[in-house]
Amino acid sequence: MSVGIVMLVHTALHRAEQVARHWTAAGCPVVLHVDSNVSRKTYRRFRAALADDRRVRFCRRHRCEWGTWGIVAASQSGAEMMLAEFPDVRHVYLASGSCLPLRPVQELIEYLEARPRTDFIESATTADVPWTVGGLDEERFTLRFPFSWKKNRLLFDLSVDLQRRFNLRRKTPAGLVPHMGSQWWCLTRQTLSAILEDPDRPVFDAYFKRVWIPDESYYQTLVRQYSTNIESRSLTLSKFDFQGKPHIFYDDHLQLLRRSDCFVARKIWPYADRLYKAFLTDSSMAMNRTEPNPGKIDRIFAKAVERRTRGRPGLYMQSRFPNEDWENGLTSSQYSVFEGFTELFEDFEPWLAKITGARVHGHLFAPGRAEFSGGAHLINGALSDNARSRDDDPKAFFTSLIWNTRGERQCFQFGPGDNQAIEWTLAKDPNAQISVISGAWAVPLFRSNQNFSALRSQAAALQKIEAAHLKVLRSTWTKARVRVWTMAEFIESPMEPLQTIIDEIGTVSPRRLAEAPRMADLEGFGRFLQNLKNQGMHPYLMGDFPVESEVKHAPKPPRKPYLVQ
Structure with missing residues (x-):
């Protein structure tokens, strides 16, 4: 024995x-x-x-x-x-x-x-x-503990605080x-x-x-x-x-x-x-x-x-929802946000999907509905396009979408007309790639043929929202990869910024872009902006647009054939 x-x-x-x-x-x-x-x-x-x-x-x-x-x-x-x-x-x-x-x-x-x-x-x-x-290392040997930590937590804590305050210490044998x-x-x-x-x-x-x-x-x-x-x-x-x-x-x-x-x-x-x-x-x-x-x-x-x-990155458990900024990653994978692109380019979403192989949505936070790719009403995880359901908790809607579609790059459009409650989530997320053409929201207004007084009111409201949004994107708390171009500087040379964005996303066939998507007809856009100024509004987010000069990449009249005799 x-x-x-x-x-x-x-x-x-x-x-x-x-x-x-x-x-x-x-x-x-x-x-x-x-x-x-x-x-x-x-x-x-x-x-x-x-x-x-x-x-x-x-x-x-x-x-x-x-x-x-x-x-x-x-x-x-x-x-x-x-x-x-x-x-x-x-x-x-x-x-x-x-x-x-x-x-x-x-x-x-x-x-x-x-x-x-x-x-x-x-x-x-x-x-x-x-x-x-x-929180008790050496103190467990130098203080007295006459009360049970489990049964009398209040007295236990009070006793410890008093002994610390009056510097009451025991001597070790x-x-x-x-x-x-x-x-x-x-x-x-x-x-x-x-x-x-x-x-x-x-x-x-x-x-x-x-x-x-x-x-x-x-x-x-x-x-x-x-x-x-x-x-x-x-x-x-x-x-x-x-x-x-x-x-x-x-x-x-x-x-x-x-x-x-x-x-x-x-x-x-x-x-x-x-x-x-x-x-x-x-x-x-x-x-x-x-x-x-x-x-x-x-x-x-x-x-x-x-x-x-810590949980899994981008996964929020209903039973253990984390405190603000305690989560293990806001989202589970990388995604891209485009602001102003679908307004400036025609058929931008199909073009981007073809070039990158990613799933490209419209305005996910549009007032009427979540514009899922292909016009779908439901997406992975049974997420509905219903705006009311989405707006009950925009952050949960968005993080669920990224989690449910992990493994596939998600791209979507965003603008000042959308629900802005999600902007800080996007700005603080390291997984976000945000590309902004500031002032591009004015193009649909320019082409809408509404009464000018109504257009001016809408333009002022949208510009105020986008200005506040850009301030968020430029804050010290922003962790997303953000690129901002004014509309004027973007249309001067659109190929270089598009190539940079596409390279970061990753393409189906990694080649240099041969051509950009077709740009909207901007003939007269400069005069439109000048009219806004004349009405007392200052549309500064678009950049320096000339009033009369021809805008590059806008449709041009056909050239006469050159004949050789």
């Missing part, structure tokens, strides 16, 4: 009985501590169920509550009984009722017999511990250097008995009774006083999430647990029948003899924590 098991039990007693019998069947004595919060009736029934096992003992009961001294007192009572009643035990292994042996017990016995003077306990100074959660680590240890008889029989134990116990979460520091600190050979690691696989709560293992973690090569794992879901059956009864499925290496699965847990805390 070389290994004794001290089990701290408070729930799922039928599983604790099953695991205890598994330990004793392999020759390991078990001392059980049952939380005094468990009713006497339940306790008596549990004790009677194990009365036939001669290797099982029950120690004095303590009230155990997270973060309090009761857990340490329970382990002390169990360890004292183990050392007193089983003199052949050379190592004492602390486990909980939710722990599950992953490898044959005989392997653990042989492993510890080969290391008779080694103590396995995670023990690191507070400066070297990266996993503390809750002479010779002790506080250490921290996992509460699940495996200590030699020599080290454990030295801790429990130390003449200064009353002093140490009185000090740690007011330490926050003493089960993670009591043995971890005192073992440094007596041990001659410490392996600063636990033989128990115990993983915690970003909030400091233990991961619970379920049936679908079977292969993951096998890969860990650890002797024991916690915390096992009490209804994980497949795990209990596989590891407690199926010896043919036992893992190979090898050094415990929980690091083999650390990468999986790290990814799980990242997925839980």
